[in-house]
Structure formats: C-alpha cells, structure tokens
Amino acid sequence: MSLSSLPAAILSHMIAINNVPPPPLRSLPRLKMSKYIDYGQLNALCHIRGLQSSRSSYSILTAHNVFIKQYPKIFLQKTHRLPGLFKQEGKRKPTEDTVEEQQHDDQRDDSHNIAIHVKKARGGLTLYEPKRFEEEFVEFLDILKKLPIYRTLHEHKIVWKMLKTIPDLTCQLPDEHLKTLSKSVISETWVKGSTVVGNDGFYIILKGSARLQTKAYGNLIEEDESTASLIPQSFQGFVVSEGIKNFLLAELGQWSTFGTLEVAAQTESETKEYSVITEEDCEILKISAKNYARLKSEKIKLENKQKVKLIRKCPYYEEWPTLSIYELVALIKWKKFPPGHMIVESGKIISFVAYINSGYCNIYRNIVGLTKLEPKKAKKIKKLVCMGKLKEKESFGEISVLLQVPFTCTIITGKEVEMAIIEDKDLFELDPVTKQLMLHTAKPTFGHLTDEDVKSEYLQREQKKDWKNFKDKTMKNSLYYNGIIPGFGKWNHYRISIPRNLKDTLVSY
Secondary structure (H helix, E strand, C coil), X not given: CCHHHCCHHHHHHHHHHHCCCCCCCCCCCCCCCCCCECHHHHHHHHCCCCCCCCCXXXXXXXXXXXXXXXXXXXXXCCCCCCCCCCCCCCCCCCHHHHXXXXXXXXXXXXXXXXXXXXXXXXXXXXXXXXXXXXXXXXXXXXXXXXXXXXXXXXXHHHXXXXXXXXXXXXXXXXXXXXXHHCCCCEEEEECCCCEEECXXXXXXXXXXXXXXXXEEEHHHHHHCHHHHHHCCHHHCCCCCCCCXXXXXXXXXXXXXXXXXXXXXXXXXXXXXXXXXXXXXXXXXXXXXXXXXXXXXXXXXXXXXXXXXXXXXXXXXXXXXXXXXXXXXXXXXXXXXXXXXXXXXXXXXXXXXXXXXXXXXXXXXXXXXXXXXXXCCEEEEEEEEEEEEEECCCCEXXXXXXXXXXXXXXXXXXXXXXXXXXXXXXXXXXXXXHHHHHHHHHCCCCCCCCCHHHHHHHHHHHHHHHHHHHHHHHHXXXXXXXXXXXXCCHXXXXXXXXXXXXXXXXXXXX
C-alpha cells in the first residue's frame, strides 16, 4: 500500500508526529549517604585482593576471612554519654556552700517542673511549692499586725501553727488552750532603748534583741518556784549566789520569752517586775494574762456546768436546791478507773462519794457456798454473787462516808468508768444542813437486798450451772455411745467462712 493511497487526514497526522522533538534528558537523583555507614571502610572492603580471582583456593579463603573480620567496621557505632562524676574534695565544705549547692541541684532536678516556670512568670509562690520558713515568718508577722477580729480562719490557723513551734509555750500550756489564745495574740513594736514590763502577759521576741533586767534576790530564786518559772528556760541556768542583791542580766534573742500569765502576781505586796530593755528595734508578740485568766474561768464554768448536770440527773439529788448542789460542785474531782478495778470491798468503809459519768459497775454480795472435794466430802468457801449494776447518772457512798458504816456489797467496774468524786475529808467540811440533806435523800447501795435474796439468786445460778453441765455430759455420752467423737476423724469440722451468696447453693453434709 503506497502513501498516495492513504487519506489526506492520516497523512497530515503522520507528518505532525514526525516533526515533534524528542523529550529532554533527565538527571538521575542523587543517592543519600547513610549516617550509619563508613564509606571509607566499605571501599577498602570491596578492594580486598583475592575476592575477584579464583586461581587459588587458599587465597580465596584468606580473603574471605579478612572480609568477615573487617565487615563490622563499616557500621558506625553510636557514642553513649556517661554521667559526669563529681570530684571528691578532701576538705569539708561550709554549711552555707552545701545549702547553695543543694538549692542548685533542686533547680536542676525541677527543670521539667512547670510550677517553677509559673512562679518565675508570675513572680511569686505557686500552689505546688511549699513555703519556706522565712516566707512563713514574714506572713506570720503580717497577720499579727492585724487586729484579731479582722483575721480569717486560715490566718488564725497559721498563727496557731507558729506558736506550736515555741517550746516555752508547748511545755506549759495544753494544745486546746494554745489554740484559743492564738486567736487573740498581738504583735507590738518597740524602739531601741524601750523598757518592756512583763507583769501583764507572756512575751515572745520575734525580731531584734533585748536585755533581761530582773531585780531578784538569791534566796527568792532558790525558794520560790514561781519566780524561776517566769524566766525563760534558756536562761534559767544563771545562778545568783546567796546574800548577793543585784540585777540578773541576760541577752535575749529571737524566740526568747519572758513575763508571766498569772494575774494574781500583781496583787501581792511585793510585786516582782520582770522588765526587758530593747537593744534594737523589736517586734514582740504578747499573750495577755487577762485573756488567759478569762480562758481558765470559762473552762471552770463549763466544767461546773457539766458537774451540776451530772448531779441533777442522779436519783437522790433531783429535788436538791441549786445552792446546795453548787456546794458539792466546788469539791468534785474527776477520776477514771480501768475495767475490773475493785472500788470498794464488802465490810470496808469507802473513802469518797462517787457520781458515775460514763461506764458501769457490777454489784456483788458475799455468800458461803459448798464446794465438792470428794464424793462424800465438801468444803465451805466464800463466793461473790452478782446482784445488779450501777449505771450512768447514779451515785453511791454517801451513807458509808457520813455515818462511817461499812459497805454491805463489793463494787467492781465492768468497763472503764469516769466518776466525779468527793473525798471524805472534803465532805466532812460541808455545813451541817447539806450533810443532813444528803443523809435524808441518799440510801445505802443495794440496801434492800436481804440474805434470802442473795441465797435465792445463788441457788438459781447454781441450778442453771448444774443443768448445763448435765446436758453437756449427757450429750457427750450419747455421741460417744454411737461412735461419734467430736474433733476426731470425720467429725473434725473446721469452721469455714462462706459468702452469703453461696450459702443457699451449698448442701450440708
């Protein structure tokens, strides 16, 4: 088929295709060099003699061994960094340098702690970082400058926490008193050269220093114990020789204490002034002696209210006049007895009148019973029979103390018992009207019991005991006759705790 016979369109298309230029040549991509291959070692490995020629088997084997030996060297090994070792110095560093290094170490360890960066950004403390003592002390001073009525509950708690760190306070005041006094303490600012008289409160130096100047005599310091208690514990070691009349001088620094909490010392004829002269500007915390006296009076009122309530609920004192009850309240002391303690024995006179606040006591009466020794012999022996209990809000001992009559029963505590007691020597000092009123209303403890009642109770208990022993013995003999010995063989049952949800599904065997 000739080209002339082709259609004109096909011919024109073929001419156009022949006129199209060829595509341009493209460059090959560059190979990336691996970071873990030593190409110098790889090139030397490829040109080892003996690998390409095979004339001698010995040369090929030698080249192969060299290749295997050098092959691991083409791979680059990662370098591992070892932790740095600190040089040990022969001399010990001062404490300040050690603290600084420790702070730097803490900063390095907390480099990933976001709280540190938040603190740097905000310029203050964070919720995740504990406050240092210096910062707590500054906050403590700022709180003390406020009036107590303007302090929040959190600020009162901070003051109480700081006061508990002062040994001169914690060794003399209970924790509940210290917590109450912390809500009324104040801070006073004294300029250099001021004289602070410590007769109206207890003082604690928070800032600055002072000089304790106390006019004291040698015989007073040795004989009067209350005088020595007013001097801070850190300065009680200064001793004044007998017959020397001079001033006791001592340097007081931060957290030193002076003064007294006893208001009664001001009313004495010979008032002892314990004054302090400030050596520089000082911040001094003051605990008012009047506040402490008010605290003690409130505590006494609360205790007296509790005692009155206790006596009022006792059966013998329900109709007593209030004035007579308050005479008893002034003589009452609190006392606790452990379980099983014998308070009074039958036939003896008790030494106090008791009002049970909590717990109970068992009442026992003595009786002579028979104990079998042999089949035809018996021995008389004294036994205690429990006849009842003394419960809360009950009293005993009035008749025995006032009339000096021996107790007809034995009283033993059933569990720990707290009582309000009045000793016999205090009870004898009451006015005759109150004593007669007590004799008229009180009754002997379980005095209604007769010997027949005790015998009847004893016989009932012995019959129950004999009947129980007879039943146990009969049951044991019956089981033994049928070859059943509890605790042996297949009758040895172990007590197993079974869950409640499985008890219904198990079958007893």
